[in-house]
Amino acid sequence: MRGFLVMLKTNIKLLLRSKGYLCCIFLIPILAVIIMHGDSSIAKEGGEQTNRIMEWKSISDTADMENIKLTVKVYDYSESDVSSYLLQELAQTNTYKLYLVNNSKEPEKESYEDILKDAKKTMESSTIRAILYIPEDFLDALDKGEEAPIKIIKGYDDSRIGLLETNIEWYCSKIHNAYETAVKNGGNIETVLNKMAEEELDKNVIMLKDEDSVVLNERQQNDRSRIGYALSFLIISFVFSGVFIVDILIKENENRTINRVKLSLTTNRCYIMVKVCLILLTAIIQVIVFGVGIALTMGTNVGIPYSAFLGMVLLQGILFNFISLVIGVLFNNFLGTIFFSFTLWSFTSLLAGLYFPVIPGSTIERISMFTPQRWFIKSTEMFMTGKKGAFTQYTLVFLAFMIVLFTISMISLKIQEKE
């Protein structure tokens, strides 16, 4: 026991002397707290939306990762019931995602020429594939039979734009017809259009899915992406603190400290226990710094129960510190350990979907199941949607990872010993 305490004390002293280690246990978790405050993510999913006419806010809103509907930016300068009827009808075909520019929020209406000029940049830097321009005198133009009052501006050859044109032609001819009926019967065009809409058959849509994928709302998606980014930063601190712990081990090997330790009648088991304790201590300190930071700055509302959140982070901390230790034991070289753990961090975080959601059912998703971070995100999603057993599942996966790691390190140690 005495040997254990002495070793623990010396190890802690050595660690505290290293600036990199201090950085890992204090600075990076604080950085992760700052990241948690950040808003919005690199890429969004389409999600389940019922309303397909959205307000245009900024170009950054429209870079959708799940780009499955034809995204159209709409300038409706007519602002009439008729033009909104046209947009509603377009939206209910379920083929388009319409971003409507809110005229009241714009200081000045752009002219058609300005829109044309702007169109190039808009289409090059977003997933918008068409721009729809409805002029102010849209109704008059219909009445007078003017040629092509509505403009569809396109840059890329998306084959759905032809469909958009066909749809517009059809709905405009309906509007035109309604207009003529209204004039003939002395009625109002809106009433005629409403009557036409009422007579339409009811449409129901049922979506059948292969995988039981999770559907999150916009707020939950935001929470998930913030957690993802913060976790990525935390994991780099876990990985590198593990590297610093293993650095001591490598140096002890080089300086034959381990032989001296053995001479002092301290067992191998005791030596391993010291390292395990260091890992636990480090992970706990990191999680405390992070947890207190979050609680002080943004409160405990992170989208999932706070205690479960910290508990999951702690398990990730232990796991990644341990992974670095195992890598270090295998490589027995500080620089090699750094490279390998850094690569491991970058690749697994990318694969696990910490930066952007992973498409369910894809090959990437299947491979990502081998990364601990993916299970963190999965459990977070389960917590968000209120599914049961999230923490139990996560703990079991954690244990499985630990067993695999332990086996790997034991086998390789045995091989090294034989050599």
Place this chain on the structure above:
Amino acid sequence: MLFTSIKNNLKLILRNKVLIISMMLAPVGVMWVLSGVFEDMLHIYSETDTMQIAYSVDDDSPYKGFLDQMKNENSMEGIEINRYQVDETQIESVIKNNDIAAFLLIGSDSYTIYEYNKYKNQLGIIENVITTMFEEMQNISKMDIEKKKVSYSEIVTIDVIPMPSSFDYYGIIELTYFAMCGVVTISMVVGSERKNRIIRRMQVARVSNFKVYLAKLIPCTLGISIELIGAMVLSHIIVGNRFGNYPETIGILFLLAVASSAYGILALHIVKNLAVSVIIVFSSVWFMGFYGGSFQNYMMNTAPDIFVKLSPMYYVNRTLVEFRTMGHSSYALPAVCILIGMIVICSLASVLLIKREMEE
């Protein structure tokens, strides 16, 4: 003397096979993941496959004749329509077993479309066709549409920069990203140099500072070039990306390899601790890549313009991507100037630092 040191250092670099191979595999792995994830985002829709849809309609329904006629005439382009007489409970299994994109169940005053999520890219079109079909069926009798003389809308086509496919984009971008991380190639050599006090011996042999620098720069550049060639071949096989203007692309990639070596060697001389200098290089390259389009593509990057313009990688990335999509790029000249500038500045600083090191 110079030749011997270059040869020795190159030998040392090539001896570390695990590192060389992982520097070839790493970009390919990241390319593979990112190009899959962002495939939809950079996709320009053009579906040519025929889609299967099915319908079920009662014999006495007014729509039966119309749908049967459609089925026989095959009037919808790209859509194959078949009739299945099943009840509601069997629809899901019919869809999944026959791999049908959508199933249309027609009632007396409503209709239901069962959509199969597997074909989510095509469902928008299918639903559109079905919705408008029902509207037309309903209205054609009521609306006395005269053959209209004018069209209501027109398509205005504007010129845009072509969009690269996600495979081409990330196939190019990740190469430049990992080339910038090339410092790892030489770091082991520098490590052993310090351990064995090679600098001290060089000093005794009166080797000039510049030669000492070149003895690192040239093998490091060669090492990175070898890694780049390997990654290019592998990525072409695995991801299937291509480059445009091969001579120019290879020229710029070579300049990039030199610049990356110069940048890395400078970092190794500024900070004495190998690990810390590698971490400095990696994190600075991460920021350059983040703003230069290595993760989120530079076209749709929402980062502030000023940061984007400050990232040297933005110019290189854009040049190489535009070579692929357009065959020319207005960013080529700035990219070359920036790379040469980096090489000159980093080399001068490194030589000065080596001089100081030798004098110590």
